[in-house]
Amino acid sequence: MKQQFVAARAASGVGKSAGSASMRKVHRHSLATRLWHWANVATMAIMLMSGLMIFNAHPRLYWGHYGANPDPAWLDWSGGDGIPFPGWITLPSFYSLADARLWHLAFAWAFAALVAGYLVWAGLSGHLRRRIAPRLHELAPAHLLREAAAHARLRFAPEAGYNTFQKLTYGAVLLVLLPGMVLTGLGMSPAIDAGYPGLVDLLGGRQSARSLHFIGMALLAAFFAVHTAMVLASGLLGQLRAMVTGWQRIPAEGEGQA
Amino acid sequence: MIVNRRKLLGMGAAGAGGLLLGGCDALNADPAVRGRLAGAEELTMRAQRLLVGDALAREFAERDMSPVFRANGSVSVADPVYNRHAADGFAEWQLQVGGLVQRPLALPLSSLKTMPQREQITRHDCVEGWSAIGKWQGPQLSTVLAMAGLLPAARYVVFHCADTLEGQPFYESIDLIDAFHPQTILAWRMNGRPLPIAHGAPLRLRVERQLGYKHAKFVMRIELRDSLSGLYGGKGGSWEDARGYQWYAGI
Secondary structure (H helix, E strand, O other), rough: OOOHHHHHHHHOOOOOOOOOEEEEEEEEHHHHHHHHHHHHHHHHHHHHHHHHHHHHHEEEEEOOOOOOOOOOOOOEEOOOOOOOOHHHOOOOOOHHHHHHHHHHHHHHHHHHHHHHHHHHHHHOOHHHHHHHOOOOOHHHHHHHHHHHHHHHOOOOOOOOOOOOOHHHHHHHHHHHHHHHHHHHHOOOOOOOHHHHHHHHHHOOOHHHHHHHHHHHHHHHHHHHHHHHHHHHHOOOOHHHHHHHOEEEEEEOOOOOOO | OOOHHHHHHHHHHHHHHHHHHHHOOOOHHHHHHHHHHHHHHHHHHHHHHHHHHOOOOOOHHHHOOOOOOOOOOOOOOOOOOHHHHHOOOOOOOOOEEEEEOOEEEEHHHHHHHHHHEEEEEEEEEEEOOOEEEEEEEEEEEEHHHHHOOOOOOOOOOEEEEEEEEEEEEEEEEEEHHHHHHOOOOOEOOEEEEOOOHHHOOOOEEEEOOOOHHOOOOOEEEEEOOOOOOOOOOOOOOOOHHHHHHOOOOOO
């Protein structure tokens, strides 16, 4: 087993001492992170696919409080058959705004609970401070350049912690993008807008909230694509094992640590 | 061994992907799944009512209005009786108010115009995603309901309309919380002119804190009921019955 794993890591070009047979186990992900991660995979897939169907119902985006067909749109995909996102990526696969809303507005509760619950846990447990917040020295240009160079060669330091780019990306996703999706979603609700006009003003109007919701979706989809590529590049099996069991086996560094 | 495992994993992923694609529509069609998902509507309504209370929807200034207000849904009516009324400006037309009321009413348009009026410039949000800002004027629904006098069993206000959806007479409904909200009006005037037919002449419901499909056009008759079951498809509205849209459309 051990040999195979080392060989796998060597094959994927990861780990400086991959030739050594000595391994050590590091605890990579807390139980909360792991549960959250997999619940997110399911929830975000449903939110994305049903959301794209909802977008299909009116594939134009505007800035400001109002915006409809007679008004100028900054994005207009209503050409052709007027259905920009095809069935293989929407929920349901056939055109149904009502069914998409059924899924989207039910799983919105799960999504919001996952975001809020995780942020409370990550804030109170020190996870944000210890694991996500970059250290000051990590933000030094020389350090960032060194990490960027390693990143570009797909060399990932086999350490227990996240690298600086991961910290910055995860921080932006956790603190800006995910809460932003909840807030821009709520900003489109006529009832919430009545009770909390400050929210829709902060977002620049209901149509701006809809545009920002779409842009946030695109950024999350980009994050998902890069994240998946990075997991593949850094060893799919090891990463999957770590996100399921919490533990990752990495080559031992230095003198005889096993 | 490793290659096999990778291969297996790849096959598993491909299989899961195929299952997922077919499975999504199967889940979507499953009545038990749909029932669970629909449960969120009640949760959303309770949460929004709790968080929002009786707050008023934003009212805008004239300069904020949409240059063109899109007309959507039914933009004309086939019924010959309706069209005869439309031809003479609804001069002989009357709004019927009945059901669980103390005094059934038949109100000509002229009396709806002379009741105390409310004018509001509000944002209309279509379920499809677009918004338009327009000016609406008419008596508050609460004024009409007070004239009729509700019986204690009345829980819902149903709006029977002159248009149709998929061959069925169009109707919509709201509960008494929205019915007595100050911005819930029976608009006969839009953007400073009599309500055009495309926007629901002679009378359109404005229920400002819900999506556009709740704002019934071509309102002919108001019925007070204790329950929505037993009326057409039983879901409280034509869009709800025919397409499965939520009855509570606050989001």
